[in-house]
Amino acid sequence: xxxxxxxxxxxxxxxxxxxxxxxxxxxxxxxxxxxxxxxxxxxxxxxxxxxxxxxxxxxxxxxxxxxxxxxxxxxxxxxxxxxxxxxxxxxxxxxxxxxxxxxxxxxxxxxxxxxxxxxxxxxxxxxxxxxxxxxxxxxxxxxxxxxxxxxxxxxxxxxxxxxxxxxxxxxxxxxxxxxxxxxxxxxxxxxxxxxxxxxxxxxxxxxxxxxxxxxxxxxxxxxxxxxxxxxxxxxxxxxxxxxxxxxxxxxxxxxxxxxxxxxxxxxxxxxxxxxxxx
Ligand code: AMP
Numbered sequence: 033x034x035x036x037x038x039x040x041x042x043x044x045x046x047x048x049x050x051x052x053x054x055x056x057x058x059x060x061x062x063x064x065x066x067x068x069x070x071x072x073x074x075x076x077x078x079x080x081x082x083x084x085x086x087x088x089x090x091x092x093x094x095x096x097x098x099x100x101x102x103x104x105x106x107x108x109x110x111x112x113x114x115x116x117x118x119x120x121x122x123x124x125x126x127x128x129x130x131x132x133x134x135x136x137x138x139x140x141x142x143x144x145x146x147x148x149x150x151x152x153x154x155x156x157x158x159x160x161x162x163x164x165x166x167x168x169x170x171x172x173x174x175x176x177x178x179x180x181x182x183x184x185x186x187x188x189x190x191x192x193x194x195x196x197x198x199x200x201x202x203x204x205x206x207x208x209x210x211x212x213x214x215x216x217x218x219x220x221x222x223x224x225x226x227x228x229x230x231x232x233x234x235x236x237x238x239x240x241x242x243x244x245x246x247x248x249x250x251x252x253x254x255x256x257x258x259x260x261x262x263x264x265x266x267x268x269x270x271x272x273x274x275x276x277x278x279x280x281x282x283x284x285x286x287x288x289x290x291x292x293x294x295x296x297x298x299x300x301x302x303x304x305x306x307x308x309x310x
Contacts (some may be wrong), residue, residue, distance in 0.1 A: 034121035093159030
């Protein structure tokens with residue numbers, strides 16, 4: 033298993049593999065790996081010859097009051113997990129490698145990054161777009177894989193790659209859930225056993241809403257009923273619960289193409305996001 037700490041090491045290995053005719057996939061993560069992350073490696077290996085995982089807890093996508101310091105870090109274990117999923121190597125830069133002194137650039141994607149997460153976490157997509165751009169430029173993969181778990185992020189990255197003519201195929205992979213339907217997330221580690229029970233109701237409310245949409249119900253009514261289900265299950269607040277156009281994430285009047293139901297809700301200090309197709 034190859035572990036790259038610098039861009040130069042990464043580039044040297046990728047360059048040699050590319051010269052040998054290999055196609056390369058990239059799976060960017062912040063570590064604390066679970067089956068959701070590893071499914072992206074496996075999905076990648078169906079499409080390319082070798083997959084490189086990245087582990088970097090990106091400081092620029094956290095606001096000062098958010099959980100950057102507390103975010104779980106377990107690099108050795110993560111490297112072993114990437115290896116067991118069949119990754120060729122792991123890129124684990126430190127903050128100085130990614131943001132050397134004098135770093136002054138950023139990437140902003142208008143439109144699709146503005147609603148939902150963009151309203152709740154105004155700093156977030158700028159940080160994501162910038163670090164993903166860097167990772168894509170550093171590794172220069174043929175394909176990069178992202179989870180539908182972070183559905184808006186996937187749409188932002190797809191938009192960015194088109195807009196900036198990056199010659200990279202962006203692949204979205206389905207959300208991996210536990211036996212109760214709870215979307216796997218590194219942040220689930222923050223939940224107490226009682227809170228996990230509440231968290232598990234979130235996906236059920238979304239699937240219920242999707243069924244109502246499929247049955248032709250009124251979107252505003254379904255949204256309101258979904259909100260009531262979530263709050264009565266024990267969530268403390270919701271940042272948003274919306275039924276949106278599946279690619280632009282803009283509001284819709286009625287059903288006129290694929291929709292997506294997206295939610296961000298909090299239990300105590302833990303913020304969970306989830307989404308389903310409708
Ligand atoms: P993160 O480490 O949380 O930034 O996530 C890294 C990548 O894994 C992103 O593309 C996420 O969308 C994806 N991911 C996280 N959780 C899941 C999940 N439960 N199922 C599928 N992909 C996921």
